[in-house]
Amino acid sequence: MPPTGFKSRPKQRKRTATPPPSRVATRVVLFTDTLGDVNGVSRFIRNSADLALTTNRDFTVITSTNFAIPKQRNIINVAPIFATKMPKYENLELALPPALAMYRAAAALKPTVVHISTPGSVGLIGRWIAWRLGVPMAGVYHTDFPAYIEKLFLNDSMTIGCSSFMKWFYKPFARIFTRSDDYAQRLTTLGINPNNLVTLKPGIRIDEFHPRYRDDTIYPRLGCAPHAVRFVYCGRVSVEKNLPLLADIWPAAHAALHARNITAELIIIGDGPFRAEMEAKLQGTNTHFLGFRYDRELATLYASADAFVFPSATDTLGQVVMESQASALPVLVSDQGGPKEVTRHNQTGLVLPARNPQAWTDAIISLGTDHPKRKAMGTAAHTFLQDFSIAKSFDHYWSVHEQVAAGR
Numbered sequence: 001m002p003p004t005g006f007k008s009r010p011k012q013r014k015r016t017a018t019p020p021p022s023r024v025a026t027r028v029v030l031f032t033d034t035l036g037d038v039n040g041v042s043r044f045i046r047n048s049a050d051l052a053l054t055t056n057r058d059f060t061v062i063t064s065t066n067f068a069i070p071k072q073r074n075i076i077n078v079a080p081i082f083a084t085k086m087p088k089y090e091n092l093e094l095a096l097p098p099a100l101a102m103y104r105a106a107a108a109l110k111p112t113v114v115h116i117s118t119p120g121s122v123g124l125i126g127r128w129i130a131w132r133l134g135v136p137m138a139g140v141y142h143t144d145f146p147a148y149i150e151k152l153f154l155n156d157s158m159t160i161g162c163s164s165f166m167k168w169f170y171k172p173f174a175r176i177f178t179r180s181d182d183y184a185q186r187l188t189t190l191g192i193n194p195n196n197l198v199t200l201k202p203g204i205r206i207d208e209f210h211p212r213y214r215d216d217t218i219y220p221r222l223g224c225a226p227h228a229v230r231f232v233y234c235g236r237v238s239v240e241k242n243l244p245l246l247a248d249i250w251p252a253a254h255a256a257l258h259a260r261n262i263t264a265e266l267i268i269i270g271d272g273p274f275r276a277e278m279e280a281k282l283q284g285t286n287t288h289f290l291g292f293r294y295d296r297e298l299a300t301l302y303a304s305a306d307a308f309v310f311p312s313a314t315d316t317l318g319q320v321v322m323e324s325q326a327s328a329l330p331v332l333v334s335d336q337g338g339p340k341e342v343t344r345h346n347q348t349g350l351v352l353p354a355r356n357p358q359a360w361t362d363a364i365i366s367l368g369t370d371h372p373k374r375k376a377m378g379t380a381a382h383t384f385l386q387d388f389s390i391a392k393s394f395d396h397y398w399s400v401h402e403q404v405a406a407g408r
Helices: 040-054 099-109 121-133 145-153 156-170 181-189 243-259 275-281 295-303 319-326 357-369 371-385 390-405
Strands: 027-031 058-063 075-077 082-086 089-096 113-116 137-141 175-178 197-199 229-234 264-269 287-291 307-310 331-334 349-352
Touching: 027 099, 027 121, 027 390, 040 058, 040 319, 040 390, 058 099, 058 121, 089 121, 099 121, 113 121, 113 390, 121 137, 121 156, 137 390, 175 181, 175 390, 181 197, 229 243, 229 295, 229 319, 229 357, 243 264, 243 275, 243 357, 264 295, 275 287, 295 319, 307 319, 307 357, 319 331, 319 371, 331 357, 349 357, 357 371
Parallel strands: 027 058, 027 113, 058 075, 113 137, 137 175, 175 197, 229 264, 229 307, 264 287, 307 331, 331 349
Antiparallel strands: 082 089
16 A cells, blocks of 8 residues: 555556558659660660669659660660651650550559659650559659750740740649759749759769770771860760851861961761751861760760860750760850850860851860860869769659659
8 A cells, every 4th residue: 555645646557659650662663755865865864774773762764766776674765656756856756655555554653643754645654554553643844945945946836835844844843843943943933833843963973984985096097187275065966055156156166276286176976957058168177077975975076186075055964064074075055054054164175256257266276276275174174074973863853753742
């Protein structure tokens, strides 16, 4: 018996730890219209698919194309019903995919997030599939299509129509990746909610683009001069890349360098609808059109050149600008679009006014005549790019999808 006046404590119930809410593994299914094409978008998606396998992330790419694509277990190609060449881009494909077959493929994967990489026919079907499955969507604004249409077709009605379509297409996305802060601002002008925008950390395979791949014999083997200062452009050969400016200024820059007893060459890597006209304009100016080049050969062409010139004012990022800097090339980029955000002005290259031909001419002459400056900028560019690995970019990319899957 307890002493008089003692009040016994009420018997406490044994507490058990509240289990944390169960976490559903993130499963991402990505829909893309481009995977077999030669562009930065397809390279990013391929790199992401490779990294997903090596890091055990549940990530599957679904496309519909007749082009050759990698054969690996997390890439599904549903044969298109019909495919033809894209207007103004004969080396690209416009496909009509089978919607029900793609739906069945996606449903079997039980995604927690559907990612739409492109606003084409495959992207539209992916958007419909996400709605049918009741799954949140994420996407990325890889390409400034309104700007492309404005440059290619010179039709205000088509440009306005494309802008309206983009606003409608991206409106239901929980998160939209932009490739640069510049394009985050441009997307808000389309009416996209800025709270849904995330600037994706840029990244490339920095181990695949390196000055160690320099080979002083590669350009002579391709018909170029054995000793020359080489300025390289890599990308689509089309007017929306601001290549008319390069075609206009190169003859004067080349002549000025020649007057200083400097042999200078312009190397164009890629292809597109402006190639024939550009070739005609640049006859007799030591300009070489190499067409598409891939993998190690492309890395060697970068590393064996002296500077990279990229006048585009419509690129959301400019992956080639990163690849060339990783290869120890100083870069010349425009003050519009994403490339300026992966360039340190006066350190790794020069950021120039997109509509000032004289500034570009002067910059080419300056770099062409100053070997120590080219070397110092190239070394700084290589060092700068070491923080831009594709692994870090994919980690950021995946973390945002985890947040979308969790409803945050």
